[in-house]
Amino acid sequence: MRGLVNPITMLCFLLLASVGIGVFNSTLLPTVPDAHAANVTIVLSACVAACPNVGWNGTTSNPNPTITVTRDDMISLSLSSGDGIPHRFIIDADGDGGQYTDDCPGTDPCSIQFATPISYPYLVTLTPGTWNYYCSLHPSAMFGKFVIKPDLSVGGITASVDKVGLLAPYLASALAILGAISATILYVRRTKPSGYVA
Numbered sequence: 001m002r003g004l005v006n007p008i009t010m011l012c013f014l015l016l017a018s019v020g021i022g023v024f025n026s027t028l029l030p031t032v033p034d035a036h037a038a039n040v041t042i043v044l045s046a047c048v049a050a051c052p053n054v055g056w057n058g059t060t061s062n063p064n065p066t067i068t069v070t071r072d073d074m075i076s077l078s079l080s081s082g083d084g085i086p087h088r089f090i091i092d093a094d095g096d097g098g099q100y101t102d103d104c105p106g107t108d109p110c111s112i113q114f115a116t117p118i119s120y121p122y123l124v125t126l127t128p129g130t131w132n133y134y135c136s137l138h139p140s141a142m143f144g145k146f147v148i149k150p151d152l153s154v155g156g157i158t159a160s161v162d163k164v165g166l167l168a169p170y171l172a173s174a175l176a177i178l179g180a181i182s183a184t185i186l187y188v189r190r191t192k193p194s195g196y197v198a
């Protein structure tokens with residue numbers, strides 16, 4: 001019997017070791033995304049009067065482009081007037097429409113009014129989601145989507161680690177295998193012919 005016990009003991013150690021390795025296996029733990037917050041420059045030319053296609057960056061196919069950024073990005077909007085008349089960039093954060101500037105820039109992020117090129121810096125602090133941006137002076141013709149993706153960088157939104165959930169499948173498997181081994185040992189002992197000397 002001694003010759004049978006040592007290999008089984010070794011097998012048990014190997015099983016327990018595999019459980020330990022599984023706990024620290026990097027594939028089980030949440031990955032930490034790369035830091036993301038970026039400096040982004042967005043160029044917008046405004047035109048509503050005497051231009052072939054009105055809007056922000058007016059083209060035939062897409063007169064008002066969708067702007068996509070990530071939360072906590074530092075964006076720099078390079079704003080210019082294509083028709084020489086004043087325009088004003090605004091994000092409608094409170095949903096009351098793009099023409100209202102009483103609550104900007106406190107609630108609705110907005111630039112100053114411009115007829116000559118300006119640079120408007122904006123740290124993206126709105127909740128991730130899809131917002132509308134406008135020209136507050138021509139909101140019915142100059143508007144588009146401002147999409148904010150969540151920031152998954154360190155210090156942003158991170159998933160918590162469920163250690164019990166991670167361990168449970170491995171412990172259950174280890175216990176099942178150990179139970180099977182124990183049952184096998186008992187079976188071998190009971191079915192051993194009398195007079196057998198290990």
Ligand SMILES: [Cu+2]
Nearest residue numbers: 087135137138
């Ligand atoms: Cu305008």
